[in-house]
Amino acid sequence: MIPRYSRPEMVAIWSPETKFRIWFEIEAHACDAMADLGVIPRENAEAVWKAKDVEFDVARIDEIEAVTKHDVIAFLTHLAEHVGSDEARFVHQGMTSSDVLDTCFNVQLVRASDILIDDMKALLAALKRRAYEHKDTVRIGRSHGIHAEPTTMGLTFARFYAEMDRNLNRLEKARYEIATGAISGAVGTFANIDPAVEEHVCKQLGLEPEPISTQVIPRDRHAAFFAALGVVASSIENIAIEIRHMQRTEVLEAEEFFSAGQKGSSAMPHKRNPVLSENLTGLARLVRMAVVPAMENVALWHERDISHSSVERNIGPDATITLDFALARLTGLVDKLVIYPDNMLANMHKFRGLVMSQRVLLALTQAGVSREDAYKLVQRNAMKVWEEGRDFKTELLADEDVLKALSAAQIEEKFDLGYHTKHVDTIFKRVFGE
Numbered sequence: 001m002i003p004r005y006s007r008p009e010m011v012a013i014w015s016p017e018t019k020f021r022i023w024f025e026i027e028a029h030a031c032d033a034m035a036d037l038g039v040i041p042r043e044n045a046e047a048v049w050k051a052k053d054v055e056f057d058v059a060r061i062d063e064i065e066a067v068t069k070h071d072v073i074a075f076l077t078h079l080a081e082h083v084g085s086d087e088a089r090f091v092h093q094g095m096t097s098s099d100v101l102d103t104c105f106n107v108q109l110v111r112a113s114d115i116l117i118d119d120m121k122a123l124l125a126a127l128k129r130r131a132y133e134h135k136d137t138v139r140i141g142r143s144h145g146i147h148a149e150p151t152t153m154g155l156t157f158a159r160f161y162a163e164m165d166r167n168l169n170r171l172e173k174a175r176y177e178i179a180t181g182a183i184s185g186a187v188g189t190f191a192n193i194d195p196a197v198e199e200h201v202c203k204q205l206g207l208e209p210e211p212i213s214t215q216v217i218p219r220d221r222h223a224a225f226f227a228a229l230g231v232v233a234s235s236i237e238n239i240a241i242e243i244r245h246m247q248r249t250e251v252l253e254a255e256e257f258f259s260a261g262q263k264g265s266s267a268m269p270h271k272r273n274p275v276l277s278e279n280l281t282g283l284a285r286l287v288r289m290a291v292v293p294a295m296e297n298v299a300l301w302h303e304r305d306i307s308h309s310s311v312e313r314n315i316g317p318d319a320t321i322t323l324d325f326a327l328a329r330l331t332g333l334v335d336k337l338v339i340y341p342d343n344m345l346a347n348m349h350k351f352r353g354l355v356m357s358q359r360v361l362l363a364l365t366q367a368g369v370s371r372e373d374a375y376k377l378v379q380r381n382a383m384k385v386w387e388e389g390r391d392f393k394t395e396l397l398a399d400e401d402v403l404k405a406l407s408a409a410q411i412e413e414k415f416d417l418g419y420h421t422k423h424v425d426t427i428f429k430r431v432f433g434e
Contacts, residue, residue, distance in 0.1 A: 001321040005283065010324040013111050014317035020056040022104040023075055026201055027091050028052070030183060033200035034193075040090040047087035054082050072097040094193030096186045098304060102217040103181035105312060107205055109225060112320035113175035119327035120168045120232075124161060126334045128432065131157035135424060138417055139253060139344035140355060145245075147355050150348060150420040153253075153339060158431045160239050165431075167232045174228035177221050181205060182213035187303040215304035219297040222312070226294035229319050233287035236326050240277035240284070243337065247274040253344045257336035276333045283326040290315035348417075353392035354385045359414040360396060360406075367405040377402055 001011075012018060028048045035045035056078060065074035072092075080088040092100075135154030140147050183198035184190050190198075195209070202209045210217050246254040256276050258264075264271030293315060297308035348355065357378050364374035381395040381402070396402050396411050 001318055005325045006321050010115050010321050013108050016058045022107050023100050026100050029201045029204045030197050033197040044090045051082045094185050098216045099183045106178050109178045117171050123331045126331050127157050127161040137341045140348045149355050162431050163235050167235055170228040174225045178225045179207050180210040181207035182210040182217050184213050187215050188213040223294045223298050226290045230288045230291040233284040237281050237284035240280040243277040244274045254339045283322050286322050287319050290319040356415050357382050364405050369405050
């Protein structure tokens with residue numbers, strides 16, 4: 001990813017230097033295990049560790065690869081330059097390139113997962129804080145973009161919290177899914193390397209041995225991983241869309257924090273645009289872009305091919321770096337989001353009580369009016385509000401047919417906002433616990 005949408009800690013996971021360091025650790029730990037088994041001399045295994053503090057020369061490895069056309073062989077050649085060709089002659093014994101590549105890739109994905117999980121926890125904390133802050137801040141709920149019935153801003157934040165809490169669980173499962181390694185040799189039969197070597201390497205790297213690999217770790221694991229990232233991205237967009245709506249000029253129930261000296265438009269000095277939430281919508285698309293290729297990587301030929309390789313070299317860093325940046329950006333956005341309770345209340349009353357129509361409908365049916373007739377009575381008064389700008393309660397109080405079923409006091413009571421917020425505490429307990 002370009003630096004504009006990247007954060008250093010996640011970027012570092014995908015640097016060539018980090019990759020080669022992990023490759024070295026895989027090879028060195030494998031040598032230790034083989035020495036324990038008596039397959040190679042102990043002194044050769046110890047010699048490999050002479051390179052533990054070496055900064056591998058990426059340019060030199062690229063130079064070798066230009067000749068060998070093979071990245072793992074290029075690295076092993078460079079490693080031998082540091083360790084000594086005789087001392088390094090047992091490195092990679094019985095292994096195949098995918099043992100190194102796949103195990104390294106999963107180590108990187110696990111490390112990326114840890115960052116993403118921390119990101120999610122920070123976002124959840126921000127959402128929870130804002131939810132409690134605005135637990136009783138009444139705003140209009142909308143369906144199809146149209147005023148529906150009253151809700152609260154706290155419930156909006158709580159809804160996003162619950163969704164992201166599910167996403168935290170998905171990320172944790174994705175991390176578990178991907179935390180396997182394979183050191184099983186050509187076509188995965190362990191013919192030339194003992195399974196104990198795999199167990200040792202995986203333990204040292206914080207992985208579990210893949211139960212059955214072919215020559216690669218099964219790609220359904222990776223498909224599940226990137227699918228989880230795609231769901232998180234969609235949830236980010238879900239929040240961003242709500243913020244974009246709230247910042248519309250004719251709505252203005254909330255807006256992104258506008259810092260001193262910030263400019264909204266090169267042409268119009270008055271502009272304050274929802275640029276962060278729009279950016280998050282775009283970043284979500286980039287993360288989801290990885291999902292379908294990851295799914296298509298599941299179907300490989302026989303015990304292995306490398307059709308997945310070019311895909312993963314791109315989507316591994318791009319999806320995780322982008323999602324890390326997006327989660328951090330969303331956390332800051334939520335944390336500083338400016339809320340306008342007075343505007344929310346003004347929007348609530350824009351159609352003069354119309355949003356209480358269901359309460360009146362239910363009261364009429366409870367008073368003995370058929371549902372069909374009650375609907376007609378309420379709708380004919382509601383349409384006067386829509387079309388002529390009248391006051392809903394006033395129209396109901398002047399409707400003789402309505403008054404035959406409900407008293408004026410009963411009609412008045414149906415316009416109490418508190419009726420719609422009486423179960424907010426119950427919902428909060430469900431979301432956040434006692």
